[in-house]
Amino acid sequence: MKELSGKKLAAEIKEWCIDEVENLKAETGSSPHLLVLQYGEDAASKAYTNRIAKNCENIGIEFEYQQIKDDPESFLAILKNANQDPKITSIMVQQPLPDELKDSLEMINPKKDIEGITSASLGKLFAGYDTLVPATAEACMEILDYYNIPLKGQRAVVVGRSNIVGKPVSILLQQRHATVTMCHSRTRDLTAELQNADIVVAAVGRPKLITAEMLTGNSIVIDVGTNFVDGKLIGDVDFDSSAEKVKMITPVPGGVGTVTNQVLMRNIVKSFKNLH
Template sequence: MKELSGRKLAAEIKESLIKEVENLKSETGAAPHLIVLQYGEDAASKAYASRIEKNCEAIGIEFEYQQLINQPEKFKALLKKANKDTKITSIMVQQPLPAELKDSLEMINPQKDVEGITSASLGKLFVGLETLNPATAEACMEILDYYDIPIKGQRAVVVGRSNIVGKPVSILLQQKHATVTMCHSRTRDLEWELKNADIVVAAVGRAEMIKGEMLDEDSVVIDVGTNFIDGKLLGDVDFASAAEIVKALTPVPGGVGTVTNQVLMRNIVKSFKNLHRVK
């Protein structure tokens, strides 16, 4: 079994971005600027924002964090202000959000939507137009490309149909001419689907749900899962049993998540370039 580590790929993307941001600062006199907006006191969201801040600092991206509690209208006003502020070139709205703020995701200026989560961004992805793709979905494709995994004509099975991973990665795989099957909690015979797949993307959000005996020996498995169980990070695939069966597999941690972090940084740089009309 070949382990598809994302660490080297992530390091290469990071190194390239550091140089690019330096050049952009020289060329434009400005830097990419990300604002992260959080509503409420979710500890995991706050920890994630801290990791993003460290990644931004390492690359030269300006970072701003705003947290509001029990002020929904002020939160929306802050988001509207960020949309109009020419200094701010990227916006992230942390989830989860309360019911009264669910529509705030659609308020994000699509040009600043570095997570690719608005209907405008996803719609462009669907019809094949240039846009900022969801970082995790893009990271899956980056890993396949980096390790020269054939996609054209291959049968790909995506387990999970979220708007930020499952659906977008299925579209990206189709754009590379894979034949894609979407699986989910209502799929009748998941094991049959997996056994007949050349490429499996596991993005269901259930720790070690997919066991080695459910997979084919010639399959390539991309594990998107990030499940914290008893303080340990686990994927959606049982790594130990799958490693005994499949041809290639991404580890957790050190796989898709590692690359996703840098793809997000690249989206931040892209949004800056789009807004400043820099090629």
């Protein structure tokens, strides 16, 4: 088994971002500026925001955080103003959102949509146009490329059909000429699908859903799962047993998530360029 660590790749993307931000400051006199907008007091969202803030600080990206409680109109007003403010070049809206604000994600200017979650961004991805891609989906592709894993003609199974990972990564794989099968909670025989796959992308959000018995010795496994069980971060794949069997596998932590953090920073740099 070869472990597909994301640490060196993440470090390379980080260095690119640092250099690029320094160049942009020299050329334009300004730097990328991220606004993170949160509604309510979800602790996990707050913790994620703190990690983003630290990454921005390390790279030289300006970071701004606003938290709104029990005032939907103020939340929408801030989002509208951020779209129009030339200083703010990137926008993130933290989830979960209450039902009355879920449609607010569609308000984000696609050029500032660093998570690639608006229908405009996803539509461009589907149609094959240049756009900001959801960071986790792109991180999966970065790992496959970093380890020179061929995609053309390969059979890929994506487990999970979310708009931020499963669906976009399936499109990215198809664009690289892989033959993609989408699986989910209603797939009749998941094991049969997985054992027919060269590449498995697990992005369903269920700890250790995929076990060694469901995989083959030739499986290349990209585990997107980030599940906390008894205070420990584990993936959607049972790593300990699967690592002894499969050809290649990403660890959790230290795999896709590590790369995702820096791909998001790169998207912030790209959004600045889109607007300048």
